[in-house]
Amino acid sequence: MTASGQSSNGQGGASASLHGGTVRRLNLNLLYPLDAILHAPTLTEAGRRVSLSQSAMSHALRRLRDHFGDDLVVHTGGEPQLTPLGHALRPEVRRIMREVEGAFNYSIAFDPLTTTETITIAADDANEQMLLGPVLRSFSTLAPGLQVNVIPLDIERPDRSLDQGADLLLLPEHMALDGLETMPMLTVWPSCLVWDRHPEFENCVEITEAQYRAARHIVARGEERQTFALDQNGVDMLRARRICVRATSQATLPAIVIGSDLVATGNSWVFQHYAALMPFKVFEAPFARRGIVTVAQWPRNRHDPVLKWFILQARSYFEQYYKV
Template identity: 30%
Template structure:
């Protein structure tokens, strides 16, 4: 497809394209945009001519995205986010009067531990500021340089990313999680238990894992992974009443232990502490709003550490 000069493009079509790709339906897209159905239909016709592609094609009683449309989904979302940041930019930032939306990517663990304190601070000092919190996934981490172009930042431990601006937030330790009725485990968990009992593991991929569990490989122990999950919050509930074990961040484990009905034990190896950090794209460096966000996250992290 021949590249067209930006001046020849109608950027008003971008929100419509985004709505159509999300809703896969002209009527629902028009409702989301607050436009008439004929107006959205006309925009779709223009988009089809521009891309030389149907974008939406009927399959039975519903519409499906064409292969090109599927490729456009992520790019369209990133473009809209970038445009929003451009027009949100200002030479100064007043959190007390701002209605800016910050989009952050973080695990459910970080959301539970850091997010709780963060939203409380926002309610006090920036009541109009909004957060959009999205779960991190391996594909986002694998393509972090590109992912960070479309969000304000990613909360992730050290050990996954490099050569990306970062602000350290707080540290956490690890504990092992077992069921109280697991007769195999005594007052202490042993390395033999670790090597022979079945595990619940997060993702278990090169760029998505609990670092303390991956550390076992360096000790010559290959955990017997029985269940793989994509959520830290579910781990204790998959341990209760079974012979399985897992590692979990100490701050989160203590919150969930009583509810899930599990027992927490020290790791029988020298588990490396977790260093949680905020990673962000260099384009945000001089943005006053983003500078404020980074400072706020640091303060929240310091509060967590002082409360330990």
């Protein structure tokens, strides 16, 4: 110990800085405009997100620039560009904001019948269809005031969905992010969807490799980026498909496939749902080798009982109808 009573390893000095000069000189309320400035396309939009006028945001930006000794954001050719420090701060500030919100939203008391909270879920097209259908219908009596907001999952960078405000991610296990709580939700298989009076498959109980290669195919937007559990033969089969129609999303596939000779390849979970409602047949894809696990992920610092209740209820629903 030093004469001042501080540890010789410097921790006492760090504590003094944390509780004293550095933090006290910077109003912690500036975290909110800082987060908005680092994520919004314009200063005006940043102000709108935190309910501050443009002049108030300009003042906040000046204070932040003085504190960091950096411009944080500059305008090049009329377009805002983050400085290297701004880019480095972006995920850190968002992480801190999630932790702050988690602390202030912390509660051990929760009544699903009376809650009016909102949960934001990032999901791909297939999971969104099912969430907005049977899963959420099961919540209508359990938590009638719960509000659910579904946003598109960023396939290329799922972590960006968290930056966009997602509380929960639903995504394939191979895309799961490190450092998040993870829970398996269900297992799906690559499958083929055809009209039940398809001239080639009306009386078939399976689709062979030769039939698959000879068929006319339809694909949904983004399907090429999906990864199935394939051997090289399966990869070759997908690449060699004769794609005749490219649809905007999986949601449009039924209206196009019905009455046609097209074959759609995708999520067995969604295709079985279509077949239960419309005249379709679902076959296991001839290249399927193992199922793909869909997982739920959420920040480890979130201790929100509403979120955990939602996750457990959704998983319980999946377990009733699908192999998890």
